[in-house]
Amino acid sequence: MKRHFSLEYWMDDGWYVGRLKEIPGIFSQGETLEELEENIRDAYTMMIEEEVSPRP
Numbered sequence: 001m002k003r004h005f006s007l008e009y010w011m012d013d014g015w016y017v018g019r020l021k022e023i024p025g026i027f028s029q030g031e032t033l034e035e036l037e038e039n040i041r042d043a044y045t046m047m048i049e050e051e052v053s054p055r056p
Contacts, residue, residue, distance in 0.1 A: 005044075009036060020044065 009018030012029075016036040020026040028043045030036035 007037065007040060009033070023047070 005023060006021040007018050008021050009016050011017070015029045015031060016033050017029045018027070018036050018040055020040060023044065026040065026043050026047060028036060028039035030039050
């Protein structure tokens with residue numbers, strides 16, 4: 001199932017910094033907006049994978 005989230009982003013020292021508004025704790029950055037979007041997806045994926053198979 002595909003989910004859609006709101007990406008809130010801003011510029012900080014030349015970097016795009018952003019967070020998913022609906023998911024607390026998912027933040028990332030990138031040199032371009034496209035890189036930020038990719039990094040946010042990766043951060044969300046890592047969070048989901050951690051929830052599915054937590055480390056002992």
